[in-house]
Amino acid sequence: MSNVCEDHVFSKVFKTHSKTVFNYIFYKFGNEEKAHDAVQEAFVKLWQNCAKVSPEKAKSYVYTIANNLYLNVIKAEKVRLKHADSLVKDRTNESPEFLMEEKEYKEKLDNALNALPENQRTTFLLNRIDGKKYAEIAEMEGVSIKAIEKRMHLALKSLREHIDGI
Amino acid sequence: MQENYLAKWLSGELSEEELREFENSREFASYQKLKDASSKLKAPDFDTEKALQRLKKEHIDNAPKVISLNPFKKFLRVAAVIAILLAGSYFYVNTLNEKVTTEYAERSEVILPDNSEIFLNADSQVSFNKKNWDNKRNVDLKGEAFFKVAKGKKFTVSTKHGTVAVLGTQFNVENRKGFFEVTCYEGLVSVTYNNKETKLPAGTSFLIINGKIVDVGRPNGTLPSWMNNESSFESIPLKYVFAELERQFNIKVSSKNIDENLLFTGSFNNTDLNMALKSISTPSKTRYKIEGDNVLFYAGNTQQ
Numbered sequence: 318m319s320n321v322c323e324d325h326v327f328s329k330v331f332k333t334h335s336k337t338v339f340n341y342i343f344y345k346f347g348n349e350e351k352a353h354d355a356v357q358e359a360f361v362k363l364w365q366n367c368a369k370v371s372p373e374k375a376k377s378y379v380y381t382i383a384n385n386l387y388l389n390v391i392k393a394e395k396v397r398l399k400h401a402d403s404l405v406k407d408r409t410n411e412s413p414e415f416l417m418e419e420k421e422y423k424e425k426l427d428n429a430l431n432a433l434p435e436n437q438r439t440t441f442l443l444n445r446i447d448g449k450k451y452a453e454i455a456e457m458e459g460v461s462i463k464a465i466e467k468r469m470h471l472a473l474k475s476l477r478e479h480i481d482g483i
Numbered sequence: 484m485q486e487n488y489l490a491k492w493l494s495g496e497l498s499e500e501e502l503r504e505f506e507n508s509r510e511f512a513s514y515q516k517l518k519d520a521s522s523k524l525k526a527p528d529f530d531t532e533k534a535l536q537r538l539k540k541e542h543i544d545n546a547p548k549v550i551s552l553n554p555f556k557k558f559l560r561v562a563a564v565i566a567i568l569l570a571g572s573y574f575y576v577n578t579l580n581e582k583v584t585t586e587y588a589e590r591s592e593v594i595l596p597d598n599s600e601i602f603l604n605a606d607s608q609v610s611f612n613k614k615n616w617d618n619k620r621n622v623d624l625k626g627e628a629f630f631k632v633a634k635g636k637k638f639t640v641s642t643k644h645g646t647v648a649v650l651g652t653q654f655n656v657e658n659r660k661g662f663f664e665v666t667c668y669e670g671l672v673s674v675t676y677n678n679k680e681t682k683l684p685a686g687t688s689f690l691i692i693n694g695k696i697v698d699v700g701r702p703n704g705t706l707p708s709w710m711n712n713e714s715s716f717e718s719i720p721l722k723y724v725f726a727e728l729e730r731q732f733n734i735k736v737s738s739k740n741i742d743e744n745l746l747f748t749g750s751f752n753n754t755d756l757n758m759a760l761k762s763i764s765t766p767s768k769t770r771y772k773i774e775g776d777n778v779l780f781y782a783g784n785t786q787q
Contacts, residue, residue, distance in 0.1 A: 331535050339534075340526045349527050356534055361542045399525035426520055444493070445521040451494060469490035477513045 321375055322367035330375045331360055337447055338383045341457065344439040347394035347431075351387060359383040380457045395431050396438065398446075422480070429479035437472040440465055493518065582610040585626070587733035595620075599638065600631040604657075604709050605730040627657040629707050632670075644691060645676035654683075655707040662723050663691040666702045692720065708750060714759075715750035724751075724763060725780070732756050733776070740782040741769055 321327055335356050342352040359382040363375060370378050400423050430438055436458070443449040443457070451465045458465065477483075484501060491497050492505060492514070505511055585591045585603045593601040593609060596616040601609055607626025612619070620638040622630075632638045634651035644663035647656055652670025657663070665674050667683040674681045674689050676696075683689055690697045700717055708715035714727050722743035725736040731753045749766045751759035760771050760778065772779045 328535060331538070332531055335531050335534055336529045339529045343526060352527075353529075353534070357538055357542065360538055364538075364542070397527075399527070400520075400523060422516070422520065426517070441521070442524070442526075446524050446526050451490070463487075466487040466490040469493065470487035473489040473493070473514060473517065476517055477510060480517065481510075481513055 320367065321363065321370055321372055326372055327364060327367065330363070330372060330379075334376055334379055335360065337443075337449070338379055340447055341380065341439065341443065342383055342387070344396060344442045345435050346387060347396040355383040355386050358386055377456060381459075384457075396427075396442075398427065398430070398442075425480045426476070429476045432479055433472055433475055437468045437475070440468040441472040441476075444469065489514065580610040580623075581613045582608065584608040587730055595622075595633075597633045597635055599633045602629040602631075602710060604628060605733075624656055624658055626659065627655070627709070629653070629655045629710055645674055648673040648675070652685075653705070659723070659726065661693045664699075665689045666707060668702070668705050668707075692723070709753065712753040713750050714753055717748050718746040719748075720744045721747050721767060728759060728763065728778075732759070735777045736780065737777065738769075738780040741767075741780055 321330060338359055339352045339356050342355040343349060346352070359379040362382045363370060363379055366378075430442070433441070440454055440458070443454050444451070449457075451462050451469065455462045455465045484504065485491065485497075488497060488501065488505065492502070497505065583591055583593045583601075583603060585605055585607050587606050589605055591603040593603065595601065595611065596613055597620070599620075601622065603609060604627040607624070607628055609622050609624050609628060611622045620632075620636055622638075622640050624640050624642050628640075630638075630640065630649075631653045632649050632651050636650075638649050638651070640647040640656050642656065642658040642663065644658055647654070647665050649670060649672045652672060653668040654670075654672045655664075655666045655668070657665075663676070665672060665683060666688040667685050669685050671685070672683040674683060676689075676691060681689055686701050688699045688702055690699045697718075703715070704711075714724075714731060716724055716727075720743060721738075721741065724747045725738065725743070728734070728751065729736050731751075734756070745767065747763070747767055749762060751762040753759070756773075760773070763769070764771050764780065767780075768783050769780045770783055772781070
């Protein structure tokens with residue numbers, strides 16, 4: 318039987334989930350340093366309690382620890398995301414107007430994301446960037462899938478309204 | 484349109500009919516653009532390998548896991564302590580000397596591990612190490628005892644006044660306050676007194692009274708007289724005679740108008756007090772009076 322106390326099991330759990338923990342905290346608070354710390358704290362706790370946490374439970378255990386860590390403690394900052402610009406590079410003969418439009422759109426999207434409530438933004442980004450299914454996000458957040466779908470729906474609606482200037 | 488259709492559209496859960504309806508809506512282009520743009524978003528860089536190294540270096544290697552001992556280990560610890568205490572007390576008890584003590588008017592006999600015998604006169608004590616007996620035949624003596632020593636290694640009797648060493652013999656050691664007498668009945672006895680060794684052949688005595696060597700005659704018989712319930716004295720100051728009388732009968736002896744340093748020669752019976760008192764008073768020309776456990780000796784010419 319595999320045990321989280323075994324080094325190779327622990328390392329595997331870390332490699333599988335640490336980035337998502339990092340992103341999860343970053344989407345919530347927009348603070349990279351705190352996100353790095355959250356990863357360390359969550360996995361140290363997991364290591365200390367490795368005998369009590371089965372490998373199957375390890376995933377939700379670290380999300381819970383990370384989530385509880387900064388509960389209402391730190392103020393959300395601006396979430397600064399990178400934009401992959403492969404789209405632009407593919408088409409080398411885009412008009413300057415188009416490029417300008419693209420740039421404007423990215424800024425609008427960034428602003429719209431920062432304007433979202435924390436839980437909608439986290440849900441939206443976990444799905445769009447990390448490709449998490451609604452069920453997974455529901456597990457991480459400890460709410461129903463329906464609640465996640467509602468957050469997603471509202472997030473899309475707000476983003477579009479914000480971007481289209483409605 | 485169903486509830487949360489935007490979420491369903493993103494996850495591809497809309498029915499064909501719903502999808503067609505949505506695609507024909509005014510906002511669809513905006514949503515499609517949002518979907519495309521958001522799929523190209525990226526989170527800040529996160530180096531998993533580096534984070535894992537940091538975790539191991541800062542937290543795991545330096546802070547060892549706390550592994551609670553299981554209750555059985557706790558039990559083992561308690562059991563180990565008890566075992567150590569038991570073993571320790573066993574060895575401690577083993578090193579303690581065997582001790583035999585007699586009270587006033589009491590006698591005792593002790594058989595040593597090599598079948599040597601010790602007969603203890605009244606108010607005496609011997610102690611010896613039973614475990615180590617084969618290596619060291621030593622007896623500590625307070626009071627008086629007669630020894631029948633089996634042949635073997637050197638046998639020593641340690642007293643406050645001096646030590647008596649023999650190989651195998653029969654001898655008596657009397658060691659009282661200010662009085663030390665060794666009488667050899669068989670074999671050869673070596674007495675060390677004040678670092679001076681004296682050899683006692685059979686049928687001789689060695690007597691020290693108040694630190695002075697006193698010449699004594701040859702002992703009678705092959706046993707000390709007390710072994711036959713008689714206390715014998717030859718030119719012994721009266722105070723030692725009275726002291727012996729006290730020991731043999733468990734009484735308190737006092738005197739009045741008598742010089743206790745007068746030498747007494749004679750003996751008394753250790754079983755009959757009246758006979759014993761007469762045996763002392765007649766040759767010493769004294770009288771006596773009994774009051775319960777007290778006996779008073781007084782000079783014959785004393786007015787009562």
